[in-house]
Amino acid sequence: MSKKNNKIYLDFAATTPVDREVLKVMMPYFSEKFGNASSTHSFGQEAIAAVDKARETIAQCFNCDFSEIIFTGSATEANNLAILGIVKNVQKFHIISTKIEHESVLEPLKELEKSGHEITYLTVDKTGLIKIADLEKAIKDNTILISVIYANNEIGTIQPIKEIGKLLEKINKKRKEGGLSKIYLHTDAVQAINYLECRPDWLKIDLLTFSGHKIYGPKGIGGLYIRKNSPLSPIIFGGGQEFGLRSGTENVASIVGLAKAVESAFNNKVKNFKKVSDLRNQMLADIIKHSGESAKLNGSPKSCLPNILSIRFSGLSNETLIVALDRAGVAVSAGAACSSRALAVSHVLIAIGLTPKQVKESIRISLGKDITAREIKMATEIINKTIQNLL
Numbered sequence: 001m002s003k004k005n006n007k008i009y010l011d012f013a014a015t016t017p018v019d020r021e022v023l024k025v026m027m028p029y030f031s032e033k034f035g036n037a038s039s040t041h042s043f044g045q046e047a048i049a050a051v052d053k054a055r056e057t058i059a060q061c062f063n064c065d066f067s068e069i070i071f072t073g074s075a076t077e078a079n080n081l082a083i084l085g086i087v088k089n090v091q092k093f094h095i096i097s098t099k100i101e102h103e104s105v106l107e108p109l110k111e112l113e114k115s116g117h118e119i120t121y122l123t124v125d126k127t128g129l130i131k132i133a134d135l136e137k138a139i140k141d142n143t144i145l146i147s148v149i150y151a152n153n154e155i156g157t158i159q160p161i162k163e164i165g166k167l168l169e170k171i172n173k174k175r176k177e178g179g180l181s182k183i184y185l186h187t188d189a190v191q192a193i194n195y196l197e198c199r200p201d202w203l204k205i206d207l208l209t210f211s212g213h214k215i216y217g218p219k220g221i222g223g224l225y226i227r228k229n230s231p232l233s234p235i236i237f238g239g240g241q242e243f244g245l246r247s248g249t250e251n252v253a254s255i256v257g258l259a260k261a262v263e264s265a266f267n268n269k270v271k272n273f274k275k276v277s278d279l280r281n282q283m284l285a286d287i288i289k290h291s292g293e294s295a296k297l298n299g300s301p302k303s304c305l306p307n308i309l310s311i312r313f314s315g316l317s318n319e320t321l322i323v324a325l326d327r328a329g330v331a332v333s334a335g336a337a338c339s340s341r342a343l344a345v346s347h348v349l350i351a352i353g354l355t356p357k358q359v360k361e362s363i364r365i366s367l368g369k370d371i372t373a374r375e376i377k378m379a380t381e382i383i384n385k386t387i388q389n390l391l
Contacts, residue, residue, distance in 0.1 A: 007329045008379045013153055013191060013308055013366035014333055019216035022260045026218065029253035037250040038239060047252045054259035061266040062208075062225055063199045070224045070242045071255050075190045075211035076104035078224040081235055081246065082186045082207040083108045086145050087117070088233040093144040094118045098130055099351040100157075101149050102188055106347075109147075122148075126353050127300035128157030132167060139171065145184050150192040154335045154348040154364060155299030156308030158196065161187050165204025184230060190214050194265050194369070195273045195306055206230050210262070212254060216369070217261030221254035272369045277306030279376045280367055284309055290384040294391065298349060298362055310335075312354070312362040316390055321363060324386050330379045332365050 018026075029050065035043030037051050051071075059066045072078040083105065087093050097109055099121045109119045120138045122130045130148065146168065151158045165185055172182050186207035189198050193215050200208055208225040212218050226232055226245070238247030288295050291313065298310035313321065318334045325332055335346045349359040365383075367376070 007326075007331060008375050008382075009331045010365045010367060010371075010379060011331050011333045012368035012371075013156075013214070013364065015213045015219065016216045016368060018218055018257070019261065019264065021264065022217050022257045025260045026253045026257040029256055033252075035252075037252055038241065047250070050252055051250050051255050054255045057259040058223065058262050061262050063201060064225060065228060067243060068200075068226055068228055070226055070245050071250065071258070072222045072224060072242075072246055073220060073248070073251070075102075075188070075209050075214075075222040077236075077246075078209040078211075078222045079104040079188055080108050081224055081232070082209060082226075083112075083145065083147060084235050085232040085245070086184055086186075086207070086230065087112065088235070089231070090144055092117065092142060094120065094140045094142045095145045095147065096120045096122065096135060096138050096143060097147045098122045098124060098149065098159075100124055100128060100152055100154075100348045101147065102153060102190070105147055105149070105188055124157075124351055127303070128152055128155050128348070128352050129300060129303060130159060132160060132163055135164060136167060136171075139183065141180055143183050144181065145186060147186040147188070150187045150189040150198075151196060151305050152299070152348060153191050154308075154346060155310040155352065156191075156305035157300045158192070158303045158305065159187075161185075161203050161205065169204055191305060191308075193262065195269055195276075197269075198266075200225050200227065207232075212258040212261055215261045215265045218254045218257045221251055221258045223258065268369070273306050276367050276369060276371070279371060279373060280306055280309055283365070283367075283376050283380050284311075286380045287311065287383060291387055294387075298352065298354065307367040309365040309367075310349075310362060311365065312358055313387060313391070314361060316361055316387065318360055318363050321386065321390060324390060325383065328382045328386050330382050330386075332363050334362070335364050 033046050035047040037047040055069050056066055058069050113119050122134050124130050148159050150161050168183055168185050184206040187205050188209045190209060190211045192198055193210050206227040210223045212221040234245050236247050241247050241250060294314045296312050298312060322332060345356050345359050349362055
């Protein structure tokens with residue numbers, strides 16, 4: 001259930017509750033099996049065995065090698081490692097990304113720009129999709145990295161990562177023949193893991209970021225898939241854990257929990273996609289029917305995650321609506337949780353062509369895997385009634 005004190009939680013894109021099975025496998029590592037995974041005695045061996053098993057579980061889900069999975073403290077750290085780690089020993093490089101990336105991609109790119117490196121930010125259409133032709137046209141001789149979010153956290157739009165991977169495979173073959181360096185492909189798949197195909201070989205990517213707390217795992221744990229032989233350098237230094245790429249004592253309990261969450265997400269993708277998609281579509285239809293022309297969908301109606309609804313209500317402040325809905329028993333958001341506190345204007349909604357006024361009329365509703373049809377019906381009735389009272 002997604003209720004707390006009879007409130008209905010519809011902000012699963014911000015964070016998810018820890019699944020019971022995930023919590024169950026984590027519990028022994030808080031007190032009974034508390035060893036440091038770097039210690040050589042039996043307590044340490046027990047801990048490192050758990051880390052190794054977790055890494056192998058995720059590697060099997062991704063159909064990749066054990067050594068290609070790196071644990072980090074968050075998806076933000078993983079994104080920073082992917083970007084800053086790949087360019088660390090390169091002079092005067094060029095990176096291609098998009099205008100709708102998560103802040104944990106955009107901010108390190110801005111730092112690289114300050115150091116004199118060139119970054120191209122691809123524009124998107126009104127549904128949030130990039131054009132592959134624009135990406136291909138933007139490639140230069142010194143391009144080293146392309147970073148494109150798999151599924152957007154605010155509007156749910158899914159980018160054609162596999163098509164980009166196929167294109168880059170052909171381009172890199174020609175570059176090799178011409179003596180140019182390889183272009184690496186990174187995708188932030190934090191929102192995608194629950195619902196989309198994320199095997200790196202299928203996507204033809206080199207780097208993939210994932211997170212625990214967006215897939216019913218614990219907060220404070222993330223991961224990065226790194227294709228073998230990718231020239232990644234560490235950005236955190238210390239004891240040399242994680243094959244020398246991420247120093248710091250391993251968070252064993254959270255690593256174990258992350259593996260269980262990833263395994264569950266991979267095993268239940270198809271079932272969860274259909275269930276959540278059906279509920280989302282019904283909710284959208286009911287809201288549009290009730291609100292008429294005042295309600296507009298932000299993003300793509302087709303190439304989108306099944307759980308995210310970004311809707312704007314003309315003439316209605318999202319801050320006013322969010323507070324009113326919370327008082328009425330439904331929790332939704334204005335967009336990305338990381339920028340909500342500052343009430344910042346969403347760069348994603350601006351990128352798809354909304355005005356600042358329209359951005360401030362937009363809310364994000366995001367469903368979870370365990371949400372029920374009854375909860376969605378109740379929440380929709382509350383939303384419709386609240387909007388009617390406010391307009």
